[in-house]
Amino acid sequence: MNKICYINSASSISSQNTFKNKNFFKEIVVSNERTTPALEPNYSEIISKISIRRMSKITKMGIATAQSALKKANIIMPDAIITGTGMGCLENSEKFLKSIIENKEEFLSPTAFIQSTHNTVGAQIALNLKCNNYNMTFVHGSISFELALIDSQLLISENQANNILVGGIDELGKKIVDDTLKLENHYKNGIKAPLSEGSHFFIISSIKTSNSLAILKGIEIYHKIFENEILNKINLFLKKFNISEIDVIILGFNGDIWDKYYKILTDNLFKNTPQVQYKNISGEFSTSSSFGLWLGLELIKKQNIPKEVYLNNIKYNKINTVLLVNQFKGTQFSFILIESAL
Amino acid sequence: MKELKEELKNKIIKELNLGHLSVQDISDNDPLFKEGLGLDSIDALELIVMLDKDYGIKLNDPIEAKKVFESIENLASYINKNRLR
């Protein structure tokens, strides 16, 4: 019943120099800043002047990476566009909210309101392409991107789509991020990774091509998992695919007290598995696990783990099967399993 | 009126994010909507807010608005007639 899902392309804009950059592994920067903004390309080369004028950062990042993912996979019109975003269009939401408060509800900008709905990026991509197909947006914290991926798998298994554009996008915004930092600094063991932003788009397809990056073997999300359950849940997950050994495990360590979940895994089941982190270079944001997936695909492509992300430095022969595990403050758990398509 | 027209052109460029244009690119009589500058209904709403905020004019009738926003010339003479600020 379940058709094979291939990941046929991937594109990234992040706080690292990842957009269309083949040399990324040699240019990784580990920052000590508390927030790290995305490194954005020159959009005038990608988006027309008439379209770009109203777009906020999140929309520009989304369109640029969506276009890139489509081009790399040779797709002109996707059968569906599915996006995940944790905080949505923060810039415009904050702009509108601020002006409501400061101007006492007068002289408000309609553009800011219109562009504040969570599905703005997905809608703008559709508008740009004149795509009338299925268009969905998931907004659920750190599993927003994973929910979008699950929906894409479902569409493929229903024979409703062959090539789906799936993305995870979040922007820093201005004040809410500052207040978030204040809160994290207030905690004894708050988030240590910088707070950041980014956009990652992929083509998920039922069709294998010579450029297929990997197979999306499985993905699961959980609202809650207790500490004494996590090993069992991972075992059951891997058992479904007859996988006994993982080549690399990618974990969403961000420095807060909830990293204990990852420690349970690295101390036990994955003690002798190459362990990789990414939020020290991508920063933490709701859809940062989409950077994690993008990184996993790069590891498979390059068969090499950069030292900046390599946690336990043990020898490895090959990188074919990669497991990604993420969670946020003890909820919003996700497991993603990918395998080389070769 | 000439000053007002120039002021309006600058405002339009700023408020509607037309940073790729300069004042010289906007002629007094060219259509602002559809052809010409290619503005749309959202821009019209932004201009209505600008009329209220900067000139104290409350424009609520969409049919009247269409005529007023036809060109810089029309917009300037409407503001001249009705401004409270």
Add this chain to the structure above:
Amino acid sequence: MRKNFVSITGMGIISSIGNNLEENFSALINKKAGLSQTSHINTIHKNKIKVGEIKYTNNELIDLLGFDKSENYSRTELLGSIAAIEAIKNSGIKSINKYKTGLISATSVGGMVNTEKYYMSNNSGGKSKNYVKSHHAGKSTERIADSLNITDYISTISTACSSAANAIMLGARLIKSKKLDRVIVGGTDSLAKFTINGFNTLMLLSEKECMPFDANRTGLNLGEGSAFIVLESEEIINKEKKRVLANISGYANANDAFHQTGSSDKGDGAYLAIKKAIKIADIKKDDIDYINMHGTATTNNDLSEGEAIKRIFNSIPPFSSTKPYTGHTLAAAGAIEAVFSILALNNNIIFPNLNFKNKMPELNLSPVTEITYKNLKNVLSNSFGFGGNCTALIFSKNE
């Protein structure tokens, strides 16, 4: 049962016309609309607009639910919890985790209703920034999941005014693909200064009670509320001998791809969504007995939606918008109107399109304006949101 159907075994609802199923139904058949001036929101537009407001304060909602007052619940969460709990009860579920159960909610306001109170607060202490934890849309879903003890698959969709319809569609698909045995689906939105000002700035709010499909319509009334329905697999229905309220037979989502907020002249997105939903339901278009329209009473929506149904149907089925009752409940609309569609189906009643007087010259169509008794087998429910997001659901009688 036909293999393309998914069964509905329970419903729950709270809106400005009633605090539960019974009260909502009673208001519908007695033509009692729930539009008024806002008492809860402190806005300069107070005297100029009518809204579909639920009169309970947040504290009263907390008391009704028996929740802890010290937890900073948002109104969105409280409304959602009330409707979801009623749906579970109505479905007769005693042990939520006996089967693989999920929750899919939808919201557009989410935690913004709290954020707008604390955003510019001058208190610089760490704890006062707590609002950031509940700002995101998924928070209300998590709280509802916790109150129902659901721990695995939960999800939140936010596609503006089609959100809850999309949540229902996703739920049906997850049951059909056997990824879940049971799923609670719906949405919740509360009135907020953010949305009142947003729609006001777009000049879409009406000072009077809205008049969908009327030549002289002047815009929409915002509303708030929540509704959830319970979908269960055929296996559970048989095993537990459950009473089936109705079936979801068709569903589809399409994108207008025309403009950020406005709909295309001929309603392309709507046309494609409705057409596909009918195909999925495997019925003929003439089998649709009633359409619960999106019908917000804006100049643009009603024209576009009207054109779309004219394109599809040779003989247009009776139709009405129930938004003059509840106001436009944004993300929750698709679920609130799903409940109304199911109530219509089971009682063979078409609810009227209140306030209608004159046909739109462009359409030459009249909605149903009185309570009408008709044998209904299939009901189509439309929900369209900003970003050209168009969703159509078809509910069919369980026979």
